[in-house]
Amino acid sequence: xxxxxxxxxxxxxxxxxxxxxxxxxxxxxxxxxxxxxxxxxxxxxxxxxxxxxxxxxxxxxxxxxxxxxxxxxxxxxxxxxxxxxxxxxxxxxxxxxxxxxxxxxxxxxxxxxxxxxxxxxxxxxxxxxxxxxxxxxxxxxxxxxxxxxxxxxxxxxxxxxxxxxxxxxxxxxxxxxxxxxxxxxxxxxxxxxxxxxxxx
Amino acid sequence: xxxxxxxxxxxxxxxxxxxxxxxxxxxxxxxxxxxxxxxxxxxxxxxxxxxxxxxxxxxxxxxxxxxxxxxxxxxxxxxxxxxxxxxxxxxxxxxxxxxxxxxxxxxxxxxxxxxxxxxxxxxxxxxxxxxxxxxxxxxxxxxxxxxxxxxxxxxxxxxxxxxxxxxxxxxxxxxxxxxxxxxxxxxxxxxxxxxxxxxx
Amino acid sequence: xxxxxxxxxxxxxxxxxxxxxxxxxxxxxxxxxxxxxxxxxxxxxxxxxxxxxxxxxxxxxxxxxxxxxxxxxxxxxxxxxxxxxxxxxxxxxxxxxxxxxxxxxxxxxxxxxxxxxxxxxxxxxxxxxxxxxxxxxxxxxxxxxxxxxxxxxxxxxxxxxxxxxxxxxxxxxxxxxxxxxxxxxxxxxxxxxxxxxxxx
Amino acid sequence: xxxxxxxxxxxxxxxxxxxxxxxxxxxxxxxxxxxxxxxxxxxxxxxxxxxxxxxxxxxxxxxxxxxxxxxxxxxxxxxxxxxxxxxxxxxxxxxxxxxxxxxxxxxxxxxxxxxxxxxxxxxxxxxxxxxxxxxxxxxxxxxxxxxxxxxxxxxxxxxxxxxxxxxxxxxxxxxxxxxxxxxxxxxxxxxxxxxxxxxx
DNA sequence: AATGAATGAGATTTCATTCAT
DNA sequence: CATGAATGAAATCTCATTCAT
Numbered sequence: 001x002x003x004x005x006x007x008x009x010x011x012x013x014x015x016x017x018x019x020x021x022x023x024x025x026x027x028x029x030x031x032x033x034x035x036x037x038x039x040x041x042x043x044x045x046x047x048x049x050x051x052x053x054x055x056x057x058x059x060x061x062x063x064x065x066x067x068x069x070x071x072x073x074x075x076x077x078x079x080x081x082x083x084x085x086x087x088x089x090x091x092x093x094x095x096x097x098x099x100x101x102x103x104x105x106x107x108x109x110x111x112x113x114x115x116x117x118x119x120x121x122x123x124x125x126x127x128x129x130x131x132x133x134x135x136x137x138x139x140x141x142x143x144x145x146x147x148x149x150x151x152x153x154x155x156x157x158x159x160x161x162x163x164x165x166x167x168x169x170x171x172x173x174x175x176x177x178x179x180x181x182x183x184x185x186x187x188x189x190x191x192x193x194x195x196x197x198x199x200x
Numbered sequence: 201x202x203x204x205x206x207x208x209x210x211x212x213x214x215x216x217x218x219x220x221x222x223x224x225x226x227x228x229x230x231x232x233x234x235x236x237x238x239x240x241x242x243x244x245x246x247x248x249x250x251x252x253x254x255x256x257x258x259x260x261x262x263x264x265x266x267x268x269x270x271x272x273x274x275x276x277x278x279x280x281x282x283x284x285x286x287x288x289x290x291x292x293x294x295x296x297x298x299x300x301x302x303x304x305x306x307x308x309x310x311x312x313x314x315x316x317x318x319x320x321x322x323x324x325x326x327x328x329x330x331x332x333x334x335x336x337x338x339x340x341x342x343x344x345x346x347x348x349x350x351x352x353x354x355x356x357x358x359x360x361x362x363x364x365x366x367x368x369x370x371x372x373x374x375x376x377x378x379x380x381x382x383x384x385x386x387x388x389x390x391x392x393x394x395x396x397x398x399x400x
Numbered sequence: 401x402x403x404x405x406x407x408x409x410x411x412x413x414x415x416x417x418x419x420x421x422x423x424x425x426x427x428x429x430x431x432x433x434x435x436x437x438x439x440x441x442x443x444x445x446x447x448x449x450x451x452x453x454x455x456x457x458x459x460x461x462x463x464x465x466x467x468x469x470x471x472x473x474x475x476x477x478x479x480x481x482x483x484x485x486x487x488x489x490x491x492x493x494x495x496x497x498x499x500x501x502x503x504x505x506x507x508x509x510x511x512x513x514x515x516x517x518x519x520x521x522x523x524x525x526x527x528x529x530x531x532x533x534x535x536x537x538x539x540x541x542x543x544x545x546x547x548x549x550x551x552x553x554x555x556x557x558x559x560x561x562x563x564x565x566x567x568x569x570x571x572x573x574x575x576x577x578x579x580x581x582x583x584x585x586x587x588x589x590x591x592x593x594x595x596x597x598x599x600x
Numbered sequence: 601x602x603x604x605x606x607x608x609x610x611x612x613x614x615x616x617x618x619x620x621x622x623x624x625x626x627x628x629x630x631x632x633x634x635x636x637x638x639x640x641x642x643x644x645x646x647x648x649x650x651x652x653x654x655x656x657x658x659x660x661x662x663x664x665x666x667x668x669x670x671x672x673x674x675x676x677x678x679x680x681x682x683x684x685x686x687x688x689x690x691x692x693x694x695x696x697x698x699x700x701x702x703x704x705x706x707x708x709x710x711x712x713x714x715x716x717x718x719x720x721x722x723x724x725x726x727x728x729x730x731x732x733x734x735x736x737x738x739x740x741x742x743x744x745x746x747x748x749x750x751x752x753x754x755x756x757x758x759x760x761x762x763x764x765x766x767x768x769x770x771x772x773x774x775x776x777x778x779x780x781x782x783x784x785x786x787x788x789x790x791x792x793x794x795x796x797x798x799x800x
Numbered sequence: 801a802a803t804g805a806a807t808g809a810g811a812t813t814t815c816a817t818t819c820a821t
Numbered sequence: 822c823a824t825g826a827a828t829g830a831a832a833t834c835t836c837a838t839t840c841a842t
Contacts, residue, residue, distance in 0.1 A: 009826085030230035034812065044828045049813065149392075156368060156380055156388040163367020164360035164393075171359050180356055188356040192349075193364075195395065209801095234837060244803040246839075255837065409822095430630035434816060444824040446818075455816065549792075556780055556788040559771050560764035564793075567763020568756060580756055588756040592749075593764075595795065609805085634833065644807045649834065 013051045016041045017062050025104035029059060029112040059112070060123060066105055067127060070098060074134055084142030089190045091134065092165055096182040099169045110170050132158045164193055213251045216241045217262050225304035229259060259308075266305060267330065270298060274334050284342030289390045291334065292365055296382040299369045310370055332358045364393055413451045416441045417462045425504035428511075429459060459508075460523060466505060467527060470498060474534055484542030489590045491534065492565055496582040499569045510570055532558045564593055613651045616641045617662045625704035629659060629712040659712070660723060666705060667727060670698060674734055684742030689790045691734065692765055696782040699769045710770050732758045764793055 019041035023032045034055055038045045052058040077094045081087045099106040135158040142148040168185050219241035223232045234255055238245045252258040277294045281287045299306040335358040342348040368385050419441035423432045434455055438445045452458040477494045481487045499506040535558040542548040568585050619641035623632045634655055638645045652658040677694045681687045699706040735758040742748040768785050 012826090033810090045812090046814075046829065047827055050826070055812070152392060153380075153384075153388045156385050157392055159371050160364035160368050160389050160393065163370075164364040167363020167366065168356060168360050170363075180353075184353075185356050188353045189360050192352060192357055193360065193393075233835090238804095245805095245837090246803055247801085249838070250801070433814090438825095445816090446825065447823055449817070450822070552792060553780075553784075553788045556768060556785050557792055560768050560789050560793065563767020563770075564760035564764035566767065568760045570763075571759050580753075584753075585756050588753045589760050592752060592757055593760065593793075612805090633831090645833090646808065646835075647806055650805070655833070 012043070012047075014065075016043065016048060016051055016058070017065055020058055020062050021066075021102075021104050021108055024059070024062075024112050025107040029108075034058075059108075062108065063123075063127065066109070067130065071130055071134075073098065078134070078138075084138050084145070084147055085194055087138045087141075088135075088161075088194055089186075091138065092190055093186055095165055096169060096186055099173060100182050103173050106169065106173055110166065110173070132162055135161055161193060165189060212243070212247075214265075216243065216248060216251055216258070217265055220258055220262050221266075221302075221304050221308055224259070224262075225307040229308075234258075262308065266309075271330055271334075273298070278334070278338075284338050284345070284347055285394055287338045287341075288335075288361075288394055289386075291338065292386055292390055295365055296369060296386055299373065300382050303373050306369065306373055310366065310373075332362055335361055361393060365389060412443070412447075413461075414465075416443065416448060416451055416458070417465055420458055420462050421466075421502075421504050421508055424459070424462075425507040429508075434458075462508065463523075463527060466509075467530065471530055471534075473498065478534070478538075484538050484545070484547050485594055487538045487541075488535075488561075488594055489586075491538065492586055492590055495565055496569060496586055499573065500582050503573050506569065506573055510566065510573075532562055535561055561593060565589060612643070612647075613661075614665075616643065616648060616651055616658070617665055620658055620662050621666075621702075621704050621708055624659070624662075624712050625707040629708075634658075659708075662708065663727065666709070667730065671730055671734075673698065678734070678738075684738050684745070684747055685794055687738045687741075688735075688761075688794055689786075691738065692790055693786055695765055696769060696786055699773065700782050703773050706769065706773055710766065710773070732762055735761055761793060765789060 016037065020037045023036045023040050026032075027036065034048055035045055037058070038048055041048075048058065052061055074091065074094055077090055078087050081090055136154055139148060139152070139154045139157055139161075143150065143152060143154065168189055169182070172180065172182055172185065216237065220237045223236045223240050226232075227236065234248055235245055237258070238248055241248075248258065252261055274291065274294055277290055278287050281290055336354055339348060339352070339354045339357055339361075343350065343352060343354065368389055369382070372380065372382050372385065416437065420437045423436045423440050426432075427436065434448055435445055437458070438448055441448075448458065452461055474491065474494055477490055478487050481490055536554055539548060539552070539554045539557055539561075543550065543552060543554065568589055569582070572580065572582050572585065616637065620637045623636045623640050626632075627636065634648055635645055637658070638648055641648075648658065652661055674691065674694055677690055678687050681690055736754055739748060739752070739754045739757055739761075743750065743752060743754065768789055769782070772780065772782050772785065
């Protein structure tokens, strides 16, 4: 149980992370300055370094902090659904919801983290498989109960399903095509994506 | 018809672009130095600035230069195919081929260009729709002849199809999962992706 | 007579000084942080500033505090010796003893204090003459009683004698040549140094 | 044979080193900024880094560059002297000359280099033995021909002789006692130091 | 046209010092 | 008295870009 001091310490770390998400999303990780983040968080430049080892560490910590919450959200959402098709639909819905509610965070996850240092890139990909594994789980179940086609290669499908969903989300974030709402997109993505997997 | 001098000028520009592709892929756009590119290209630092306005311009020029060739490749490949399903398969095959033959280029397209400056982000998206429009063309045709379901939203589908393909390619590049060859992946991706679109 | 409270105040100041000696010796005055000293002393960073005006002041106070004890040690040791040659031998013995017993302190005296700010440098030299004056006293006496050569310039000799002793000590601390023990060195240093001064 | 370009490159490196000597002597290594050195050298800040890896490297390079010249000077000066006593006198004379002609350099050698990072400290001591070995050579010769006492421990004597000379020099630089000229000091130092070593 | 040394703005990071608790 | 989180000035170093040769 955190003492009052620890709690406020955690709160400040959180505040800096939120600021970083906002600033990195807007300016990009490399173009953004630590100074920018500090200003957004309302702290002094040096304060950042009391909570994070360096700029890279800030990005990594941000990622881990947020990732934890996101994976939880997915688990909670999928727990009570048994039909794999419904699970897949729910996965997409949750994913789009997350993005709709925090586009800045999504930008950081989808764009900023993917580049940066080679080290960070590797790191990202490694963490990234968390997402893929959720989908793999759904596919496996669906295959076992004969819902999905037996020739379907789970390993490849989990990737392309994720890619499909992710790209729809990214394009929405980038607003390149603000012509669609994410909720519309959910229907379309589900229908078309899922039908291809069915066994019958 | 270019004179000999002009030709060699073009050749040097090409050489710098190739060097940039290699260096940006390996180090990332921001982490790579202009010096690195110059060394890789075998020219002096200053020479780069005789051919490109600045570092950003090098990335953009690189993109445009390559994009032209790639779009040509696609057009040529799809020209003589009339069945939309076959066209989609061909699109995937060509895409995977491109990536297999020049993974560095793909990295730059997929990762570096997606972020960089906000300015570049916008720029990228605009160019990016060229890709998407090829897919859109295929879908439109397929819909018109009743091959694809009439409820299918072309605008969203072109995006998610691209995302699916792209992600399979990215994962292959990253080698995170070297467990699949791109040719295997082609089958799986086509089958599952396309079946969902069929009208019957 | 100090109250209990004052005593504990003095004790904490002492504790900080000891910590500073250790830390400065190991890391060097500039490379060491106030935080390091605080940690070594087992107090908070800010506490240091309740006892010392700033980092420079810590070094100066350290010096003065230690210097007092050292000069006392010398005075006590030399008090009951009348023969100047024996006094010189004793001086060397005491000096080497000090260094053997507290090499950290010696490092701070010999190395750290010598540089630092120009201000500190001046300060050091000024305090430094305390040492030299002890030697000068011995030489004067020896000259007066005809023990040391009359042409001997006390002013220069006090310096070079100190330098000789000090360097032997420094080399021992540095361990660059751990080949000699300080007690061996005492003999050699005394013999050779002193013989040159004799009048006969 | 250096080309014109290489020559001017070497010249600029030299210019920066001279500036560094001056600035480090005046302000101390840690208190001085790279900016200060750049200004003194009449170049831009960044230029320093074209010639030296970092601030530490500047100090080390400075040391090595100068050390080479100094050792040469000693070797040339001692080459044609056979009497070890005369050699020792000459050593002192040359040493004092060097210091008189370039007090700034001496300060850097004597004060700045001795502290700085632990790494530099070690480095300094290692290079330092070059000096000591010259003296050791003289002592050895003098002992062999029965000029110096046979009980004399060369290893310790080389150290204390150097210390004696060095301290006289340092005090002169510091001007703490501008009361003596270095040439006066030479006589005194030689006489007193050397007499102690004689065998008869 | 080509070179690459030089520039200097600007970014990251450190750390002595302060002050609210 | 003591604490230690916060500050922000300042230092080192990088690197895109320029320009004399």
